[in-house]
Amino acid sequence: MKFKKAFPLNLLLIFSSLQILAQEIMPPLLPWDGKSKELLVEKSNKWITPFELSDGLESPTYKETMAWIDKLAKNSDYLEINSIGLSEQGRPIQMVIASKDQDFTSEELSTSKKPLILFQAGIHAGEIDGKDAGMMLLRDISQGDKLDLLEYANLLFIPILNTDGHERRSEYGRVNQRGPKEMGWRTNALNLNLNRDYTKLETAGISAMARVINSYDPDLYIDIHVTDGADYQYDITYGYVATGGYSPQISSWLSTYFQPEVDQALKDQGHIPGPLLFAANNEDFTEGNIAFSFSPRFSHTYGDIRHLPSILIENHSLKPFEQRVLGTYIFLEQAIKSVGTHFSELQSAVKADKNQEKEAVIVKYQFRDTPADSMEFLGIASKKVTSKITGNEYVDWEGKAITQLVPSILMDKPAASVPVPKAYWIPVEWSEIIDKLKTHGFEMDILKEAKEVNMEFSTISEYKLSNQPYEGRFRFQSFELEKENSKVMLNPGSVRVKTDQPLGELLVILMEPESVDSFFQWGYFHSILSQTEYMETYIMEPMIAKMLYEDADLKTRFEAKKKTEANFAKSPRAIYQWFYAQTPYYDQNWKVIPVGREW
Incomplete structure (x- = not known):
């Protein structure tokens, strides 16, 4: 679908002049007459390209190109x-x-x-x-x-x-x-x-x-x-x-x-x-x-x-x-x-x-503490000019070749790494993830019948999403994880993807939440962030009283948490939520990233 707007003739004329102006006000050019110009064929050549026919000024449309x-x-x-x-x-x-x-x-x-x-x-x-x-x-x-x-x-x-x-x-x-x-x-x-x-x-x-x-x-x-x-x-x-x-x-x-x-x-x-x-x-x-x-x-x-x-x-x-x-x-x-x-x-x-051995994979890099060295830089002379319009300083390029010695700043210092498991398991219901892994070219084993598997999972304890979308997706601004093992029954169609394969490092990058390019950080598991079952206060109050009466260890942990966490002690909602999480009624899948690690 194409969206078209009707512009008055005077606006079209203004836009046309602005296009010319934009080319004219670019920084001045250094002269160039490279030997590679000999690659250009004569206009009479049967196989001249549209680019050459236009004297190097135009590029053909899709239809003309093909x-x-x-x-x-x-x-x-x-x-x-x-x-x-x-x-x-x-x-x-x-x-x-x-x-x-x-x-x-x-x-x-x-x-x-x-x-x-x-x-x-x-x-x-x-x-x-x-x-x-x-x-x-x-x-x-x-x-x-x-x-x-x-x-x-x-x-x-x-x-x-x-x-x-x-x-x-x-x-x-x-x-x-x-x-x-x-x-x-x-x-x-x-x-x-x-x-x-x-x-x-x-x-x-x-x-x-x-x-x-x-x-x-x-x-x-x-x-x-x-x-x-x-x-x-x-x-x-x-x-x-x-x-x-x-x-x-x-x-x-x-x-x-x-x-x-x-x-x-x-x-x-x-x-x-x-x-x-x-x-x-x-x-x-x-x-x-x-x-x-x-x-x-x-x-x-x-x-x-x-x-x-x-x-x-x-x-x-x-x-x-x-x-x-x-x-x-x-x-x-x-x-x-x-x-x-x-x-x-x-x-x-x-x-x-x-x-290479795949014991651990680096998932994030940071800048070195000091520049690696200096590089000879073939620059263009410039000066700082104060704008009469905004009062801001900006760079004005002067079109004169200069040679500078500038720091070379490298961003190659490992900042975070994760250990590599033997394999990852993805449940069949997360078919979009499975399909993407297939497109990437991963080898995988597909379950033909249900199977119970003991795996390690990551659970999100705290998180904050970005306020602005990036590439149409709301990524995580910050998050904290907890890891624990549990047995899960996987249905037919679920897959096991081993890390001992040519694309093993890429698999870790896609599967581990800490990786900036993981499916988790791209927002493919946002549905796990929604809590779908709750407990009313009139149920919670008598249940909490009963739990404290019957479980001395629970009472000790509760009192300790109140003493060490002031915000928790002041928040009835947080207290209810904490007790709710101690009951078998609590959603065990809430905020659990559905990618299991096999060690």
Whole structure:
């Protein structure tokens, strides 16, 4: 459904002028004339992309994109298009497969001796550089002189993951981004951010991605974005979980083999590669750059906990669209070569990480006590200006290249961990959780008949929910837990999910309440917070008197609680509730998280 508003002509004219103004008042550009411009074909070329035809200013619609790719695939023996799912509005999410050996099935590609690289664009549909770069690259592979790239690796390319957001196109999409002329929207048709969905799997796009990863088993996953924020000289910034993650050997491979070669390729073509950049003060880099520890709700950290080598590209939004697309092309081309050249070392790294001991899993990281070191930073000169409108100080970028030495602030210090049980049990009635685990690709045993199981459960003693929704859900602001064992009769269809499997760390992250990306913290068990049976005062008073008369130990505990807890002693409601909890009438399932641990 589309919502349209009728605007007077004068307002439309004002909006049009504001669009021009937004581009004109951006920070000044550094001149750029990279060698990668040689990748652009002549206007007469039969296979020119819409991006090139527009002189690097525009990106085609979903319909135009898929028509162009479909024509390309029909004219090549090495390309095939598969639909991996439907968006919320019913658009096919398409994936292009490139294989010189014409291995197009998941069975063939997952068992091939060649590495398999998965790269996606448009998870945030306004950040679409990867789509146009991928179109050029596939053109040059299938119709140009770069077929030999398929000797290094097979490819999976998703040109538009967030197809609905892509078609919410406008010239007013991202005010701080230099092109394309029309941009898609960040979120999907349900206003959900796909790159916050890798653990909870609520969107069609990320559910499709999970199925692709499970079916095709790629060896490298690249997610292509465009960042925003402070200005700097770098045009192609990217990162992976370098420290504080779940795949240390993969991280070592990426830093030893992959990053040096990709960086050099970008430099050779006139680009300036850099790490992921987040200003510590949210304005400039004078106080340092933060290397955040992202949770597995994000693409590259989801890959890290799955032991899937994963890269997050963040091109700089203040650089021209053409420059960003060409840099992405160079990145992808070199990624293919590097993975193919060092594939055996990568396989060894992945195997080592998958075979790690799983005695405990870190569920939260925090900043180091002091910065790790200083980094040479290729910045842009700026000055602080006091606003005549608000009186507030803001940063004014001056468009002059400078080199700074800034602190590197790492968020890789373990803050909390949990022991790993032998398995988790999920009752059949929580089918939504079971279905999500299946989509993630977990192995599980399904009960065919009822069974009594002794398990450990967590019970919420105190909690506070957030006042504002996040991704449509009310997460926990704080909570306290108590753990105890109990026997539970599980019905047929309930599942046992063991932790001794390749995705064991991810299972812990999803199941343990302390994890910031657990199903509990995402709010999937909120119904257990409601108390559904009560006891009237006229029943409680005589029952409490009888309980105190018959149970001396209960009386001692009650008196001690009153002495040590003043608020309890002053609250009749708290006293009634405490006594009610001592009776067999009390709901034994209230606030008990229905995920059992088997030790």
